[in-house]
Amino acid sequence: MRRKDATWILTAQCPSRLGTVDVVTRFLKECRCYITEQQSFDDRHGERFFIRTAFQPEETDFDADTFQAAFAARAAEFDMVFELTAPEARMPVVIMVSKADHCLNDLLYRYRTGQLPVTIRAVISNHPDLEPLVAWHDLPYYHLPITPETKAEQEAEVWRVIESTGAELVILARYMQVLSSELCEKLTGKAINIHHSLLPGFKGAKPYHQAFEKGVKLVGATAHYINDDLDEGPIITQGVEPVSHADDPEDLVAKGRDIECLTLARAVSLHLERRVFLHARRTVVFAR
Amino acid sequence: MRRKDATWILTAQCPSRLGTVDVVTRFLKECRCYITEQQSFDDRHGERFFIRTAFQPEETDFDADTFQAAFAARAAEFDMVFELTAPEARMPVVIMVSKADHCLNDLLYRYRTGQLPVTIRAVISNHPDLEPLVAWHDLPYYHLPITPETKAEQEAEVWRVIESTGAELVILARYMQVLSSELCEKLTGKAINIHHSLLPGFKGAKPYHQAFEKGVKLVGATAHYINDDLDEGPIITQGVEPVSHADDPEDLVAKGRDIECLTLARAVSLHLERRVFLHARRTVVFAR
Amino acid sequence: MRRKDATWILTAQCPSRLGTVDVVTRFLKECRCYITEQQSFDDRHGERFFIRTAFQPEETDFDADTFQAAFAARAAEFDMVFELTAPEARMPVVIMVSKADHCLNDLLYRYRTGQLPVTIRAVISNHPDLEPLVAWHDLPYYHLPITPETKAEQEAEVWRVIESTGAELVILARYMQVLSSELCEKLTGKAINIHHSLLPGFKGAKPYHQAFEKGVKLVGATAHYINDDLDEGPIITQGVEPVSHADDPEDLVAKGRDIECLTLARAVSLHLERRVFLHARRTVVFAR
């Protein structure tokens, strides 16, 4: 029986054109790689092609550099951008939080138990509160307070941490500050935020209070990539929770916590498994 | 074992005050009525009290008129409005549709099989298309076409049908015309609409196209009472359906049909079972 | 923009072996067919490979027979069985029912409105009750009553209808008779049944009564292929519905109807879209 932990992932996207699948799968065959799972999709509106391939080399001398160099030549003909991910790859990550710790606690638990294939390089917060939790997990904690006056400075500091740790993904796990458009731009496609509403409903601050005012019977959470338009970044996944007339705004806050945790964790997992493709303002998500 | 089909329902609401439950339950005890199910709720924000009581008289000579007259005196002390519903009561109903027939078909099926305790007095449409379906169920069909010029006239006709049939509930089962504020006012609390989005997201026309543009991963439906503010009436219930990048607007329309049917049917059932209370812009829903 | 209604589907399965994807996709490239959606899966336990490819020919002279003949030669090398489905193909279907009509009504509605790409050739029932509903849809109704003594005879009659109508799929939409193992064998992989429980829980008769006895808080429905072991056929999809202490067995029956309809309709759609693969006692389902 094939081992799951020997699986490489190749993802790619390019303009729609005859032969987009063939250029990938023929190459894998030539490299003697067995495809264990593959999904492709053609966005007929955007005329763009997306593919995700999980494979296992049949030869022991498989070399990633050689593979990539050789495939790059073929991909170029299709204007194809691609990424190769090694088995057991662990993506370096920075998590940003404020005071609420439910999403952080959930992510740290999954990290500690090996459910999230990441290396958490740092946790950044504009408050000192969550330092003990992070310390217990033996992770560095950067307390970077922020005021309207120091925003630019603080964000420069944040960026310094992200860069110096080599983080390839930033997780905004209920970081309650609006990022400047400069920072948003730098983080485009590299940062996942959890918003505590079913976007585009209840954008902005205090969505549970807005939901209470409207008397909705469902609340939800939205995990999305950061882009330059606040709370309008491309959506990765959404979750939902029934509520009732008996729920005060504080009850909604409490009820929403679980679905926020689950929705964020699901989005991060999909991203780490290279199941999410970003193009223009939309995502393609090859669900399991 | 007690029979379910001998159950009366008493619902009431009034300002919050000591003794609101007691005034109801003591009276029922005195009338020798056994309470089989009861729910009450105090809205501490609005300082208003809501109660729903299902009961079975232990005496065979229970008389509704006597009961109501006697209870009215006590209720008056609490500024309590109440309603008594007999076992097996069938509410007279008018359904309004346009061309889409999924909600109508669903309601007619539930009606035909006895799942909905109503008497459908008429189906009104601004199009002729659904006449055969309605005819097969032996129900009167009013084709009342509408143009911007004839809107006032058509609505007068609609109102005439509602009044002449004695309808106590109007179900807008994908009636695709915006009602005038005059008609909305007349129908306040007496008409249930199904909107094909998770309100307050995607108000107005073509919500599935809006949803596609935003790249959401969930679509939904909202059943709400009509009031004077379009798509802002008090919400009764909401349903949700996962969607993906592969869904075109037409796919969303198709995927949404089932959840629209289910959400509308659930709202109508809750209303018929007297589980929904309307107060200001909100509902209290005592779910089963 | 590519048209969706010009899409062919090629499905295939074979033993796991290097090149299984390539043999399909290279051939499609050579035939100048653009792949719009593809999913493949390797069952590492059963060492078996499954693929579903949706494609659009770029040439106007695409010929299905030529395609199949040519591909058969290549597929043979891999012991690959495959099926090619034309755009807008309508599968001939027979539906079997008893007295309960909710699933039938739902299927007929979807059929009438073009949501199900089938041609319903006949409805068979062991009772006369549902004849008027079927007649309204202008479909032939075979009333084939059954008693323990006439079972063999009746099943021969059933089989005659299936064969003479050329049905490629039989939908057991709450047909309340246990099929003989002979008939089951003939229908293996060609018949979908809806069972009103979350199999393997509550097999056999009166599952809602069993559920009530156990005091479960969820009921459900299971759509599965028929095989020789009653209620043990390979599962296609399952649905679930919350229930409470207040639900009598009859309430569970009523609450279960919607989820039975939805689960059966989903399974039939997945089957018609060639998203379900049957191998041994399991299914592979490439969900949308």
Added chain:
Amino acid sequence: MRRKDATWILTAQCPSRLGTVDVVTRFLKECRCYITEQQSFDDRHGERFFIRTAFQPEETDFDADTFQAAFAARAAEFDMVFELTAPEARMPVVIMVSKADHCLNDLLYRYRTGQLPVTIRAVISNHPDLEPLVAWHDLPYYHLPITPETKAEQEAEVWRVIESTGAELVILARYMQVLSSELCEKLTGKAINIHHSLLPGFKGAKPYHQAFEKGVKLVGATAHYINDDLDEGPIITQGVEPVSHADDPEDLVAKGRDIECLTLARAVSLHLERRVFLHARRTVVFAR
């Protein structure tokens, strides 16, 4: 506006008889207690009545002992058993675990953040592994290893911890030992277990492996009270999670973790809020 944190809860059950609600609500009125939320239910099969009342005394000199003594006299006439719960009451609890820590971690998080109104008096495990996690929360950890030979002894030790800590609830948060019928009996109605399947499906060991074998498309979790029949105790709540052909048994284990945590936490919350009534082999659950 009334404060939520001043709310007392009175729960009761007794045989069905005229006046069961009145005996409760009239007394509350006489004591000048305002009822903020009330639910009652008559089990017509078992002919038993259940009621839960949340109330706020209008007088500052409300005294629980006086209240209970006075009410006991009235309740006695109805063979009514009742319980009065003070605002902000914190139930003493013992948690039992083995090696898997997801449910424990989840419970400890909710405890630490004040979401669970309990006092955790001890964590008992038959393994040493989870000691550091418990220590970080400053809670006592009892490592009580067990072998077939020492089972009786170990259980005596377990019981000693439960008794000495005054625990009123034992939470079996994936404790992987079968309790003896003696211990089960002692814990009847006082212990909540999480089983990782949709009971009564997949009882016993390795339910996810059983689920994989059957090829189910949904897995789930069941929180139930312990009684003398293993995995057959009265169900409090159940949760469900979709799975696919691509999920190995280990994937099912991983996917099931979240729903196990949520289902157990929900059951514990319902129990703490006195929303669950136990009678014979069934529960009545007054959901929010």
